[in-house]
Amino acid sequence: xxxxxxxxxxxxxxxxxxxxxxxxxxxxxxxxxxxxxxxxxxxxxxxxxxxxxxxxxxxxxxxxxxxxxxxxxxxxxxxxxxxxxxxxxxxxxxxxxxxxxxxxxxxxxxxxxxxxxxxxxxxxxxxxxxxxxxxxxxxxxxxxxxxxxxxxxxxxxxxxxxxxxxxxxxxxxxxxxxxxxxxxxxxxxxxxxxxxxxxxxxxxxxxxxxxxxxxxxxxxxxxxxxxxxxxxxxxxxxxxxxxxxxxxxxxxxxxxxxxxxxxxxxxxxxxxxxxxxxxxxxxxxxxxxxxxxxxxxxxxxxxxxxxxxxxxxxxxxxxxxxxxxxxxxxxxxxxxxxxxxxxxxxxxxxxxxxxxxxxxxxxxxxxxxxx
Amino acid sequence: xxxxxxxxxxxxxxxxxxxxxxxxxxxxxxxxxxxxxxxxxxxxxxxxxxxxxxxxxxxxxxxxxxxxxxxxxxxxxxxxxxxxxxxxxxxxxxxxxxxxxxxxxxxxxxxxxxxxxxxxxxxxxxxxxxxxxxxxxxxxxxxxxxxxxxxxxxxxxxxxxxxxxxxxxxxxxxxxxxxxxxxxxxxxxxxxxxxxxxxxxxxxxxxxxxxxxxxxxxxxxxxxxxxxxxxxxxxxxxxxxxxxxxxxxxxxxxxxxxxxxxxxxxxxxxxxxxxxxxxxxxxxxxxxxxxxxxxxxxxxxxxxxxxxxxxxxxxxxxxxxxxxxxxxxxxxxxxxxxxxxx
Numbered sequence: 123x124x125x126x127x128x129x130x131x132x133x134x135x136x137x138x139x140x141x142x143x144x145x146x147x148x149x150x151x152x153x154x155x156x157x158x159x160x161x162x163x164x165x166x167x168x169x170x171x172x173x174x175x176x177x178x179x180x181x182x183x184x185x186x187x188x189x190x191x192x193x194x195x196x197x198x199x200x201x202x203x204x205x206x207x208x209x210x211x212x213x214x215x216x217x218x219x220x221x222x223x224x225x226x227x228x229x230x231x232x233x234x235x236x237x238x239x240x241x242x243x244x245x246x247x248x249x250x251x252x253x254x255x256x257x258x259x260x261x262x263x264x265x266x267x268x269x270x271x272x273x274x275x276x277x278x279x280x281x282x283x284x285x286x287x288x289x290x291x292x293x294x295x296x297x298x299x300x301x302x303x304x305x306x307x308x309x310x311x312x313x314x315x316x317x318x319x320x321x322x323x324x325x326x327x328x329x330x331x332x333x334x335x336x337x338x339x340x341x342x343x344x345x346x347x348x349x350x351x352x353x354x355x356x357x358x359x360x361x362x363x364x365x366x367x368x369x370x371x372x373x374x375x376x377x378x379x380x381x382x383x384x385x386x387x388x389x390x391x392x393x394x395x396x397x398x399x400x401x402x403x404x405x406x407x408x409x410x411x412x413x414x415x416x417x418x419x420x421x422x423x424x425x426x427x428x429x430x431x432x433x434x435x436x437x438x439x440x441x442x443x444x445x446x447x448x449x450x451x452x453x454x455x456x457x458x459x460x461x462x463x464x465x466x467x468x469x470x471x472x473x474x475x476x477x478x479x480x481x482x483x484x485x486x487x488x489x490x491x492x493x
Numbered sequence: 494x495x496x497x498x499x500x501x502x503x504x505x506x507x508x509x510x511x512x513x514x515x516x517x518x519x520x521x522x523x524x525x526x527x528x529x530x531x532x533x534x535x536x537x538x539x540x541x542x543x544x545x546x547x548x549x550x551x552x553x554x555x556x557x558x559x560x561x562x563x564x565x566x567x568x569x570x571x572x573x574x575x576x577x578x579x580x581x582x583x584x585x586x587x588x589x590x591x592x593x594x595x596x597x598x599x600x601x602x603x604x605x606x607x608x609x610x611x612x613x614x615x616x617x618x619x620x621x622x623x624x625x626x627x628x629x630x631x632x633x634x635x636x637x638x639x640x641x642x643x644x645x646x647x648x649x650x651x652x653x654x655x656x657x658x659x660x661x662x663x664x665x666x667x668x669x670x671x672x673x674x675x676x677x678x679x680x681x682x683x684x685x686x687x688x689x690x691x692x693x694x695x696x697x698x699x700x701x702x703x704x705x706x707x708x709x710x711x712x713x714x715x716x717x718x719x720x721x722x723x724x725x726x727x728x729x730x731x732x733x734x735x736x737x738x739x740x741x742x743x744x745x746x747x748x749x750x751x752x753x754x755x756x757x758x759x760x761x762x763x764x765x766x767x768x769x770x771x772x773x774x775x776x777x778x779x780x781x782x783x784x785x786x787x788x789x790x791x792x793x794x795x796x797x798x799x800x801x802x803x804x805x806x807x808x809x810x811x812x813x814x815x816x817x818x819x820x821x822x823x824x825x826x827x828x829x830x831x832x833x834x835x
Contacts, residue, residue, distance in 0.1 A: 250656065299827060307830055313659070314827040317763075321819035328812050343670070418663075466675055475667030482660050483641065486653065 168432040168439055175431070175446040182450060183225050186457040191464050192216055224349040227357065228456045228470070229449040231346075231410045232420055234361050236448025238406035239421025240428070240440045241368050244375045245399040248309060249489070252422035253289070253407035256312025260319035261285075261292030262408040263342055263416050267323060270338070271330065279356045285408030286401075292319065293404060344417035344471030346456050353413040360409040364402040365445075371395045372437040417452065417471045419478030424448040426485050451477070508783050511776065515787065519794045526567070526797050527560050529805060566694040567800050567814075568793040570755040571765055573706055575792020576713055576785070577751035578766020579773070583720035583781055584744040587651050588771055589829055592752040593763030595658035596638050597631035599665035601749075601756035604630025606669050610676045623698075624705040628753025634661050635745055651833070691759050691800050691814045702754040709754070710789075712747035716740060717781040724779060762815040764822020765795055771829065795821075 153164040188194055198213045235253070242251040242258075253259050265288025269276050276284070296315055300308040323342065327335045340347075374390040385392050410417065428443035429435050452470060455477060459468035506514070528534050534552050542553040574592065581590035581597075592598050604626045638661050642653035719740050722730045727737055755762070773787045796814070803817040 299831070310655070310830040311827050314823050314830065317819055317826075318823040321816040321823070324816050325807075325812050325820075328816075329807060329810050463675055468671055468674055472667050472671050472674065475663055476671065479660050479664035479667070483657070486656060486660070487641075487644070 165434070168434045168443075171432045172439075172443055172446070175443060175450065179229065179446055179450050179453070182453050182457070183229065186225050186453060186460075187217065187221055189457060189461045190216070190221065219350070223351045223354060224346050224456070224460075225453060227349045227354060227413065228346050228453045230354075230357055230361060231414050231417065232424075232448035232450065232452030233445040234357070234364075234406040234410045234448070235417060235420035235452070236424035236428075236444040236446070237361075237365055237368055237441060238403040238410075239423075239448070240425035240437070240444040241399040241403040241406075242421060243425050244437055244440075245378075245396040245403075246308060247379070249426065249485075250309050250422070251312075252418070253403055254316075254416065254418035254421060256296055256309060257292040257316035257319060258289040258312075258404055258407050259411060259416050259418070260316040260323070261288040261290075262404075262411040264288055264319050264323055264326075266408075266412050267326060267338060267342075271326070271334070278352065279359075281412035282356065282360050282405065282409040285412050286405050289404040289408045289411075290401065292316075293400060340469065341415040343469040344415040344474075345467075345469035346414050347460075347467055347469075349414070357409055357413045360405055364405045364409075365441075367398050367402045368441055369438065371398050372441060375399065375437040415469075415471070417474060419474050419482065420448045420451050423478055423481045423485065424451060427481070506776075508777060508787075512786060512790070515790045515794070519790055519797070522794050522797045522801075523564055523568075526564050526801050527556060529801060530555075530560065531808065562694050562696055562699060563691050563800070564797065565699055566691050566758050567796045569699065569702055569706060570691075570759040570762065571792040571794070571796025572789040573702075573709065573751040573755035573792070574762060574765040574796070575769035575788040576709065577748045577755070579770035579781070579784055579788045580713060580716065580720075580744050580748040580751070581766070582770050583716075583723065584741060584748070585649070585651070585654060586724065587654075587833075588774070589651065589655065589767070589826070589833060591764065591767040591826075592631070592748065592755075593761060593766065594655065594662070594826075596634045596662035596665060597749060597752040598756050598761035598763065599662040599669070600634025601627035601631040601753050602761050603634070603665040603669045605757060606672050610672050621697075621701045624702045624750075624754040624757040626753075627757040628705055628750045630665075631752045631756070632746060632749035634665055635749060637661060639741075639745065691803075692811065694758060698758055702758045705750045705754040709747045709750035710785075712743055712750070713785050716744055716747060717785050720744070720781040721779070760815065762796070762818055764818045764826070765792055765799075767829070768822055768825050769795055771825070 153166060153169070155162045155164070184199075187199065188196070192212075194213060194217065199217065202214060202217060238253050239251075242253055242256075243249055262285035266281055266285045269281060269284050292315055293312075296308060296312040299315075300311040302308060327338055330338070374385075374392075374395040377385045377388050377390040378392050378395055380388070382392060407421070424444040424447040425440055427447045428440050431447075432439055432443050434440065434443075451474065455473040456470040459470050459473040462468070524536065524539065527539055528536060532552075532555060534556060538552050539556060542550075542556050546557065547553050577592045577597065578590065581592060581595060582588055584590070605623060607630075608623075608626050635658075638654065638657045639649065641661075642657040643649045645653070719730075719735055722733055722735055723737070723740060725733075730740075731737060752766075769788055769792045770784065773784050773791060777783055777787055796818070799817040799821065800814045803812045803814045806812065806817075
């Protein structure tokens with residue numbers, strides 16, 4: 123289980139080949155833990171990178187907590203923690219009902235998108251797959267928008283389920299049209315479908331009054347400005363279920379990379395794995411859409427950042443690190459959008475595109491010989 | 494230098510007949526466009542308005558002040574978008590190329606929004622230059638895309654150029670969104686324009702877009718026979734005395750001028766440049782010299798029809814024209830993807 127999977131098809135759009143040099147087995151730098159009859163071996167570098175990322179995320183969260191149109195100091199936060207309700211009421215209100223839920227939601231949604239992206243890239247074996255790129259996000263937006271506009275009575279916690287249905291329908295359609303998920307055709311067909319849905323969404327909005335349309339537009343652009351505690355339990359619930367499913371299938375996802383015959387020979391149920399990954403990715407993407415709206419690029423770049431930073435392409439490690447990278451990216455983008463142009467706020471989705479496109483281009487540049 | 498490579502036409506109709514038929518069809522569409530709307534105007538009134546215009550007549554005012562500028566805008570923008578798509582497809586030898594997909598439209602929009610948001614820019618002075626500003630933006634973004642995707646062992650591949658185009662297009666449009674969100678005044682000025690809409694076109698904008706369109710057309714007529722030779726491959730084209738680099742530069746320039754004048758007029762409208770050249774190729778074969786006039790006319794017709802649909806389908810609402818073209822264009826795009834990757 124320590125070795126990297128040899129002979130991974132390099133032609134699969136460079137999802138693994140770009141990292142082959144970084145993932146060469148090291149002679150040293152292992153931590154071995156014997157547990158029952160199993161030997162669990164950690165590599166030193168991935169563990170260090172992962173813990174560094176976790177610390178970076180914490181530091182960013184605390185920084186973000188201090189910044190804003192009403193500046194708070196470390197002292198205020200300490201006072202809030204130690205004395206609870208004795209601290210000044212406005213500080214309490216700003217921190218507890220505005221900033222903390224927003225930061226938590228940003229981190230959670232970023233992590234969801236990172237997970238969704240790595241699941242998507244794993245089962246399509248395509249490094250350019252992303253829920254936003256192949257129409258799953260637009261499908262969710264379309265379904266949720268119809269619910270919000272025409273069936274406002276539907277409760278909050280059902281919205282991710284409805285969004286998921288829409289997203290899955292679009293993913294299924296793309297798979298049927300392209301006939302193969304591993305081919306570039308699948309991504310291009312997905313892009314086409316997402317354009318189609320984007321125009322359908324715009325058409326839906328034209329028929330609404332301008333107030334509704336404006337609110338819906340801000341939501342589609344992906345903004346955390348309306349974050350509150352209401353969404354948190356729903357988002358957490360769906361994230362927990364999907365994350366469990368994804369981590370549970372991580373090993374068979376690794377085996378799937380060996381090729382169909384080898385994987386079946388090793389006793390892995392390929393179809394089931396792919397199905398679980400697709401559904402989990404759709405659930406995560408739809409939950410994110412239902413809570414903060416359409417946010418792109420994270421699902422695409424977080425898995426690559428995870429592989430590059432840890433030098434690991436094992437699915438378990440990719441899932442974990444890409445969740446943290448996603449959280450970092452979205453929190454960073456949201457903080458920049460919130461603070462950089464005070465008193466105006468930019469939606470996190472816009473900031474992310476500005477950060478994300480150079481990263482995407484860098485990835486394309488790295489793989490320029492394969493494409 | 495003699496450059497004439499004829500390719501067999503697949504059409505049952507010879508080129509002149511096809512051209513005439515298309516012109517006639519465009520004429521019919523234009524008449525329909527002028528007649529239909531929230532207020533239906535009959536054909537006799539149109540003739541009447543041409544022969545003896547009466548500024549007191551309400552129907553005449555509607556025709557001349559509202560529908561005619563919009564019709565002209567659809568014609569100019571549609572022709573430009575079609576031509577731009579044709580040039581890009583010839584340049585990349587790839588039927589999937591399209592100014593909207595490859596980032597020309599987004600670059601053009603960014604340039605226009607940037608100049609509008611500049612605090613010192615006086616609108617009145619910049620308005621005639623808007624098509625050129627837009628063309629410059631499209632040119633810069635697309636040049637970067639081409640340079641970036643030419644890197645690497647495989648050279649410029651369909652995959653790389655499409656992805657780079659989509660990526661740079663996303664970057665340009667998110668920068669545009671950011672500028673607009675930070676500068677509400679500019680947003681108010683061009684909100685409708687930005688989704689790609691023909692409503693709100695004025696005669697001044699039409700005049701301003703004529704010069705770059707004409708320039709692009711002259712370039713296209715010059716380039717077209719050379720694109721035919723380029724179809725034979727870079728090596729053969731070089732052997733026949735064609736400077737590949739010069740042709741590439743001129744083609745990108747012409748495509749950017751086309752996209753720029755279309756975008757400055759009606760905003761970023763997609764898919765016309767995808768559908769029209771492919772239809773023309775299907776109907777009349779691969780000769781770019783014949784494709785230029787056919788593409789111009791069919792592009793105009795397609796945008797007239799799309800705008801007619803956009804105005805009529807959801808009465809009393811009007812959907813932006815760009816949405817109507819996307820609804821027609823995306824299925825074509827998917828079909829092309831399936832066909833080229835087989």
